[in-house]
Amino acid sequence: MSHGSTRRWEDYVKGGYHPVKIGDVFSDGRYTVVRKLGWGHFSTVWLARDSKQNRHVALKIVKSAPRYTETALDEIKLLQRLITSSTPPTAPTPSNPHPAPSPAHTHPGRSHVIQFLDHFRHKGPNDVHVCMVFEVLGVNLLGLIKRY
Structure with a gap:
């Protein structure tokens, strides 16, 4: 189990974290774990390789207790x-040659929202975990503080 020095072994129980090792696969082999990115009270986050899209992703594996599952959902x-x-605006048609753009699509802040790519459930030794897949972002705030 690759839990890092900041996680306690007793957190890896029914209702807790899912034990993950480098090379573990998820979602019928689509995602392969490369390394740990981080953890929190709610979940662990792993760098994974998406074999379907041929890119790296952030795989968030939520604790399995019902309250965490509900929050994840x-x-x-x-x-x-x-x-x-x-969703991008609809294409022009003869009956609507100038459709209005979607407000969210044109919102200048849209590029600042993380890209949510996929989700699924994973059955493990500590019950069923909700898993979410996101684009990989840069260094987190704690990483920057430690660096400087």
């Missing part, structure tokens, strides 16, 4: 709502 709903509302 709410997060997914919110992220899906952002995706749905940011």
Whole structure:
């Protein structure tokens, strides 16, 4: 189990974190774990390789307790709502030659919202975990503080 020096072994129990090792695969082999990116009270986050899209992604594996699952599902709903509302405007048609652009699609802040790519559930020794897949971002604030 690759839990890092900041996680306690007793957190890897039913309702807790999913034990992950480098090379583990998720979602029918689509995502392969490369290394740990971070952790929090709610989840661990891993750099993974997406074999379907041939790119690296951030794989967030949520603790399996019902309260964390519920929160994760709410997060997914919110992220899906952002995706749905940011759908590009419809193409012009003869009956509507100048359709209005989607407000979310044209919003200048849209590029500052993380790109949510996928989600699935993973059954492990500590029960079922909600997993979310995001674009990989840069260094986190703690990493910057430690660096400087």
